[in-house]
Every structure is written in structure tokens, then in C-alpha cells.
Amino acid sequence: MEKEGELHAKATGTFTVKAGLAEMLKGGVIMDVTTPEQAEIAEKAGAVAVMALERVPADIRAAGGVARMADPRIIKAIMAAVSIPVMAKVRIGHFVEAQVLEALEVDYIDESEVLTPADDQYHIDKWAFKVPFVCGARDLGEALRRIAEGAAMIRTKGEPGTGNVVEAVRHLRTVNRQIRQVMATPDHELPDLAKELRAPLELVRKVKELGRLPVVNFSAGGIATPADAALMMQLGADGIFVGSGIFKSKNPEARARAIVRATLHYNDPKIIAEVSEDIGEPMPGIDVALLTAAERMQERGY
């Protein structure tokens, strides 16, 4: 009977099931939503998950002040409204906000630079949680540091709330370039490269073995059109986060549908053309070069 018991034992919260959920989201679009109604629109448009928020990044940017985890009431209402996974954001380093989200049983926690950081030195110890975490990164070293802390999914940061894809492109290209560099580096030089990247050596070795990040990597921060989404997919993203891009546009429903379809058929310009037709105005954009250092969310995190 002993064997029977062991055989039927369940292991929950393992890294395999954490990273596994992200694998299931690949090729899909994750949309920021602030109400149950928006969550339903996202689900009907074909989103693979939603990010429950009190405000989308563009509004956080406009409002200023300290941005925090959303009201649990909003998160619960969104969880009740849809059958797809629900993610929610906590401030960098705010492990109690993360404990709260775990108690609410959200499916993924985003330790996010979109909110005001709560710790100026340390990110959350994500191994201490059973709920998986996604974290932002601008380069390979940052991605691997987050994975070392227990992140089971990465998203390149871009510049949230701008509707400007330039930073998303820069960050994904940087990660890809550095992965190519790792692959071209002889094994005996990897310790030095790891030091340069400020990343754990064993993870740098893993990148060399796999030829990619050891977890799923989505693209985020500034994606506003179907062509933007397809651009990030062609550059090698595993999937897309759209924050303000959908519900700050003139016709969220049509835009959400179009971005999902362009993400699927990212290599087919005819389909991208078709779905881009008549979907109303995109969100107004911001020139990232005009943002001051303090206004750039991407620089939050260590």
C-alpha cells in the first residue's frame, strides 16, 4: 500500500507546473483588463489569459503617484467572469502583496515595473510561492537573475503605457543578441561571460544548451497594433502582452480580435492586412525619447 500511496501522491507548486502554464500560453495574447466586462471581451476575442488591474499602464502614467496592487474585489470579480487564467500585478519586492494574490488564487503573479517598486534592492523570493511568477527584463542578465529568483516566465519590458513599440523591439533584440553571444562562447569562457551578464553560471550554461531562455519569453510594453504584435512574434517572442493598447483604443473589441489573429498568423502579411482593416484608431502614442529617466518604467528593477 505504501507504493500505492506514493504513486498517487500529488506534488503541487513545482517549477515544472509553474513554467508549464506559461508553455500553454505560447502563441497567445495576454490582455490587461480593469473590469469583468473587459475580461469577457478579451476572452471572446481569443485572449489566452488576462491581467487584472485597477488601471492600465497609460492611466497609471497619467495619474502619477504610487501605483499598487489592485483592489482584491476587482481581481475576484475578473476571476469570476472568465474561464481563462487570470494574472495580477504586485510591486517589485512587495512579497506581502504577492501573498495576498496567492491567497486569492490568481493563476500568475506579475512582479511588475508598471507599479511603483516597494524595495529598491531586492526582488521577491519567488521560490517561496506556489503560484508562478512572470517578471520583466531588458536583457539576458536581467532575465536570468529573475529566473534564479524563481520566475517561471519572462516578458521583455518595453516601455509600458506608451503605445510605442520601439523599446519592446530593443529589449527583445538585446536578449536575442546576447543568447547568440552565449552560444558562440566556448565553455571555458562562460564563467567570465556570466560575470559580465551578472547572471548565475548554471543558467548561462542552460541557455547555451537550449539556444534560448530556459522559460517562456513574451513581449510587452508598447504593443498597440496587429502589425506590432506580428513584429514581436517574427523577432522571436513566444507570445504577446497588450496593456493599454486594447482598452485605450477606439474599438477595443475589434482591436483585441485583430491582435490575436495577427499573433497567430504573424508570418502571413495578407492576413495581417485583412485583420488590420477598419479596427478604429489605436491608442495615442508617446515618443519614448521625450520621457525623463523618472518617467521610464523599464528602469525599475535590478
Next chain:
Amino acid sequence: MRIGVLAVQGDVREHLTHLREVGVEALPVKTTEQMAGIHGLIIPGGESTTIGMLMQEYGLDQAILDRYRSEPFPIWGTCAGLILLAKEVHGWSPARLGLLDITADRNAYGRQLASFEAWLEIPALGEPPFPAVFIRAPRISRVGPSVQTLAWHDGWPVMARAGHLLVTTFHPEMTSDHRVHAYFAGMVEACRSRV
């Protein structure tokens, strides 16, 4: 022998890799044209609502049904793929194929916190037990008389087969064990040698 993996969304890459590692030519299937060149199909894990909706919009559901009805054509659904193959679904249900006489209960185990790993005894695969990964898994809450249950967990069927259809509520593509992929490749091979 060539096996396709429906590549609308989800963990397509892992299935392709596993198939290649058991010596099968593997092909992602995104369009109805790509259905022509394959001898069997895997519908991977992902979000069943998304896969179902997009599969229908691009005519893939009809292409799969046509193929299945006109000749012996093995199909294996994992997790979301199982929901798309199920005749009945509890909970909000996407457009689907509805070929297999089972009832699938979407997310019956709970949310991501309830996702788990467990060892399964699968007599059809022999020893040792199989490392199974369940991620927001559906539950098979009813199995029709024509359907054979191949594995159980906690008293519920988690792997089942009827004729050319195979379903698993867990994800064999997420582990380094290739036996379920080899088993499915065997189903496809058997069909081909009969033709």
C-alpha cells in the same frame, strides 16, 4: 510517416520535439492545406477557448472532421486538445470537434495552484510509472461505453482511447518520458500498414 501538431496556440514545440525524438517526422499544422501531408494529428495543450475559436475561423475544424470521417486518421488530444475532442463539456465551452464519447469538466481540479505532478501506472505502457504533469487540467467525468480508460488518478480517468482517438488530461510532452508519443506513433503506424 508524418504526424502533425495543430499549431494554433499552446505547447506545440514540445510535441514536435518529442515526436522527432521517437523517430517520427513532425509538422506544425496551421492551415487546412497542411492537413493533407500528415497521417495523424496531435492537438496540444493551450487555452481550449482560443484554440477552438481560431481553429473554426480558419476552417481547420472542418478539415480535421473531413479527414477523420473519410479514412482511419488517429488524433490525440492533450488537455485543451482533450476538451476539443470531447462530445460533452461542462463549463463554458469553445467550438470543438466533439468526436469522443466522454464528458470533460473544464478546470475541474481548480486554478493554477491545484496544478500538480504525479506518477501514473499505465498498463498499456508497462513499467516504470509515468511522470504526469497536470496543468489546470480538465477532468474526464464520464466515459462512454465504447471508450477504454488507459490510466486513472485519484479514481478519475486521465487517459482514454476509442478506436483512432486518444486523450490525456496530462502533458506527456512536458516530461522527458517519450512513451505516450511512441504509443501514439504506433497507432498511426498501425493505420498506415492497414491501408
